[in-house]
Amino acid sequence: MSFPLLTATAALPALGAIATAAVPAARHNAAKWLALIVSLATLVLAAIVLVRFDPGGDRYQLTESHAWIKDFGVRYELGVDGIGVALIALTALLIPFIVLAGWHDADPLETGNKRWRPTQGFFALILAVEAMVIISFAATDVFLFYIFFEAMLIPMYFLIGGFGDRAHEHGEEAASTQRSYAAVKFLLYNLAGGLIMLAAVIGLYVVAGNFSLQEITEARANGSLEMATSTERWLFLGFFFAFAVKAPLWPLHTWLPNAMQESTAPVAVLITAVVDKVGTFAMLRFCLGLFPEASKWATPAILVLALISIIYGALLAVGQRDIKRLVAYASISHFGFIILGIFAMTSQGQSGATLYMVNHGISTAALMLVAGFLISRRGSRLIADYGGVQKVAPVLAGTFLIGGLATLSLPGLAPFVSEFLVLVGTFARYPVVGIIATLGIVLAALYTLVLYQRTMTGPVKAEVQGMPDLRVRELAVVAPLVVLLIFLGVYPKPVTDIVNPAIEHTMSDVQKKDPQPEVEAAK
Numbered sequence: 001m002s003f004p005l006l007t008a009t010a011a012l013p014a015l016g017a018i019a020t021a022a023v024p025a026a027r028h029n030a031a032k033w034l035a036l037i038v039s040l041a042t043l044v045l046a047a048i049v050l051v052r053f054d055p056g057g058d059r060y061q062l063t064e065s066h067a068w069i070k071d072f073g074v075r076y077e078l079g080v081d082g083i084g085v086a087l088i089a090l091t092a093l094l095i096p097f098i099v100l101a102g103w104h105d106a107d108p109l110e111t112g113n114k115r116w117r118p119t120q121g122f123f124a125l126i127l128a129v130e131a132m133v134i135i136s137f138a139a140t141d142v143f144l145f146y147i148f149f150e151a152m153l154i155p156m157y158f159l160i161g162g163f164g165d166r167a168h169e170h171g172e173e174a175a176s177t178q179r180s181y182a183a184v185k186f187l188l189y190n191l192a193g194g195l196i197m198l199a200a201v202i203g204l205y206v207v208a209g210n211f212s213l214q215e216i217t218e219a220r221a222n223g224s225l226e227m228a229t230s231t232e233r234w235l236f237l238g239f240f241f242a243f244a245v246k247a248p249l250w251p252l253h254t255w256l257p258n259a260m261q262e263s264t265a266p267v268a269v270l271i272t273a274v275v276d277k278v279g280t281f282a283m284l285r286f287c288l289g290l291f292p293e294a295s296k297w298a299t300p301a302i303l304v305l306a307l308i309s310i311i312y313g314a315l316l317a318v319g320q321r322d323i324k325r326l327v328a329y330a331s332i333s334h335f336g337f338i339i340l341g342i343f344a345m346t347s348q349g350q351s352g353a354t355l356y357m358v359n360h361g362i363s364t365a366a367l368m369l370v371a372g373f374l375i376s377r378r379g380s381r382l383i384a385d386y387g388g389v390q391k392v393a394p395v396l397a398g399t400f401l402i403g404g405l406a407t408l409s410l411p412g413l414a415p416f417v418s419e420f421l422v423l424v425g426t427f428a429r430y431p432v433v434g435i436i437a438t439l440g441i442v443l444a445a446l447y448t449l450v451l452y453q454r455t456m457t458g459p460v461k462a463e464v465q466g467m468p469d470l471r472v473r474e475l476a477v478v479a480p481l482v483v484l485l486i487f488l489g490v491y492p493k494p495v496t497d498i499v500n501p502a503i504e505h506t507m508s509d510v511q512k513k514d515p516q517p518e519v520e521a522a523k
Contacts, residue, residue, distance in 0.1 A: 004064050005052065006078040006138045009045040009088065013038055013095070014131035021124035028119035032103060035123035039096040042130065046092030053085045055501050060140060060214060068144075073210040077141040082502035083354050084137045086495060087281055090361045091137070091274050095130045099123060101369045101477045102266035106163050122163050125155040129270060136278050142211040142286065146201050149242070149282070150194045152275060157187045159270070164262045182258035189255040193245035200238025204290070207231060217289050217509065229293070236294035240287050240302075246279030249339055250309040253332050260328040261381070265372020268324060272331045272368075273361035280338045280357055284350065284506055288342070292510040295343070302343045303433050309336030311436075314443030318450070322381045323371050326451060327364065330407055333440055334360050334415075340437060341422035345512045347503050349425025354499045356418035359406075359488060363415050366481040367403030370396065373474050374455070377467050383451065388460030393469040397456045399478045404452050406485045408444040414488035428515050 016038030023031040053061055060079030068076045080088065106122030132152040139145035161183030164176075201211075207227055208216045219225035227235075245252045256276075260268040288295050313333030320326035334356070341353030374389070374396060375381055390397035406413040409420075419441070427434030470478065488495065507513070 004078075005045065005049055006062050006080065006134075007064060009042060009049055009092070010131050010134040010138070012042050012045060012131075013127040013134070016042075017124040017127035017131065020127060021120050023120045025118065025120070028107070031120040031123055032099070035127055036096060036099050038127060039092075039099050039130070042134075043092040043096060046089050046134075049080065050085055050089050050498075053080065053082070053498070055082055055498050059502070059505050063140070068141075072143075073205065073212075074143045075141050075212065076144060077212060077214075078135075078138040079140045079214070080138050081285075081505065082498040082500070083281060083284060084502075086354065086358055086499055087137045087277055088134055090277070090358050091130060091133050094269065094273055094361060094365055095126065097365060097369065097477045097481065098126060098266040098270055100473060101269075101372060102126070102264055103473060105264040105266060122159070125159050125163075126266075126270065128155045129159075129275065133274055133278060137281060140213045142201055142204060142213060142216075142290075144211070145282070145286070146194075146197060149197075149246075149278060150191075152278075153187055153190050153194070156271065156275060157183050159267045160186055160259050160263050163264060163267065178258075179262045182255075182262040185255045186259045189245055189252065193242035193252070196238050197242035200235045200242075203231070203235050203238070207235070213286070213289060220290075220292070221509075227291075232291050232294045233297060236287060236291035236298060239291070240283065240298065243279040243282045243287065244305075247276060247283075247335050247339065248279070248332060249305055249335065250312055250332065251305075253309065253313075256332060257325045257328040260331075261322055261324045263324075265324075265368050265375065268327070268372075269365045269368050272328070273364045276331075276335065277357050277361065280335065280342065280353070283339065283342050284354070288506055289509050295510055296345070296512075299343045299345065303340060303430060306336045306340040306343065307433060307436055309333060310340070310440040311443070314440050314447065317447040318443060320447075321383055323375065323383055323451070323455070324368075324381055326383075326447060327368050327371065327407075330444065330447065331360070331364060333444065334364075334407075337419060337422050337437065337440065340426055340433070344422070344426040344429055344433075345507075345510060346425035346428050346514050347500070347507055348421050348428065348514070350503045350506060351496060351500055352418045352421025352423075352425055354503065355492060355495055356415065356422060358495055359414040359418045359485075362481055362484050362488070363403060363406035363413070366399070366478060366485060367407055369477055369481075370400045370403055373470065374400065378463060383454050386455035386461065386464060387458045388456070389464055389467060390456040391460050392464060392467050395470045395475070396467075399470070399482060400456065401452055402482050402485065404448040406489075408448040409441060412486070412489045414485045414492070416489060417492045 020031050020035050063079035066076045068074045106119045132148045135148045164179035248256050310333050313329045317326050317329035338353045338356045341349040409416040
């Protein structure tokens with residue numbers, strides 16, 4: 001039996017979470033170092049997965065399959081295509097930066113606050129989320145995917161509610177109430193989506209007789225498994241609803257601004273750059289793979305919802321007073337672009353959507369983590385409390401600007417390529433939708449540049465006067481992300497070479513071909 005590389009990649013952070021949680025309370029610094037070492041070791045395993053994956057090989061590689069619950073046909077099945085490999089690599093890459101950025105976010109509180117903040121628990125929960133996300137990206141058994149899709153809600157709930165942001169204008173008691181509200185709202189929204197998906201998973205088993213993604217997809221393709229039109233549509237809606245909550249797609253998005261506002265910056269990055277990607281990934285793998293006809297039937301409505309997300313998210317970002325809420329609404333707009341690319345049903349659109357998942361993860365991490373460093377210095381999330389930062393902390397301001405420019409998809413930075421592909425792919429099949437979606441780019445420029453202008457330029461406010469610049473640890477977090485944004489903006493080929501063959505399989509699943517350009521015959 002070959003070495004179970006995918007299992008090892010997920011098991012290492014899971015075991016690391018247990019070990020980190022078991023570190024004695026008096027040695028909380030040891031827990032930090034253990035979490036960082038485990039996250040770096042997981043990154044090494046993810047790099048091996050990336051190297052061993054052959055883009056020109058089988059659709060699913062590094063596969064593992066073991067009997068689990070025989071009576072119900074549930075198997076422990078793992079396998080990765082190009083999309084899964086890219087997102088596993090993204091997850092493993094971001095977690096060490098999240099750990100480093102949150103180095104002091106869970107330090108014990110000593111000044112008159114009796115709230116329990118176990119440092120070990122904070123880092124253990126981050127590693128637990130990493131393990132569950134990696135399994136979700138690799139699972140090819142629908143029931144196995146569902147278990148970890150839901151299980152990751154529990155550590156996220158405690159990260160939001162138990163280790164929230166300390167910067168709150170109304171004091172610790174109000175902050176605790178707001179954190180609890182945000183955590184419960186996150187949990188209830190996602191549990192509601194998960195329960196509806198569970199009904200759809202059971203329905204799929206009744207129809208197909210098993211939970212194997214590969215077997216069901218092959219059976220649909222060769223005609224040995226047929227679903228009634230109404231059955232397929234109901235099952236599709238059950239899956240899509242859960243993924244749209246996780247993504248998040250308008251109007252199921254309202255949990256995200258609260259969750260990101262009340263979380264520490266590293267946890268906010270974990271939410272939007274890692275966990276939320278499971279939703280858009282699952283749309284590609286499960287919605288389009290299992291229910292191709294229903295996916296095409298639902299496309300017009302989903303494109304409308306994606307357009308609303310793009311414009312609505314960007315408009316609300318323009319009017320935000322809170323830095324974290326601004327980034328949250330910007331992310332809602334960006335997820336609208338990702339979903340638009342997926343359901344444009346073109347290879348350019350889906351390739352751009354997958355690339356967007358990777359690039360959005362990097363750009364949001366860069367912007368939010370620098371914003372977190374800024375907020376920790378001033379003790380406020382309000383934009384109005386800043387001004388003139390670039391004069392006292394030029395490196396912090398410069399990296400904040402690069403993260404912001406990446407968010408607005410400036411040419412030369414990574415998100416531009418993915419957004420361009422999404423718009424090209426959408427315009428090829430739905431030109432009116434593509435034209436309307438470009439308004440999101442204009443609005444992105446507005447909220448990003450206004451944010452930078454109000455926080456970094458102008459007279460230096462008294463409260464900002466002594467603000468220190470980025471420290472060595474903070475530079476170690478931000479600098480690699482900036483380098484990646486520039487590298488993938490200039491040379492995205494390493495990622496597109498991996499994901500494009502998987503996109504071809506997805507297009508084949510839904511039996512769609514790219515529209516051919518209309519060219520007048522030469523006279």
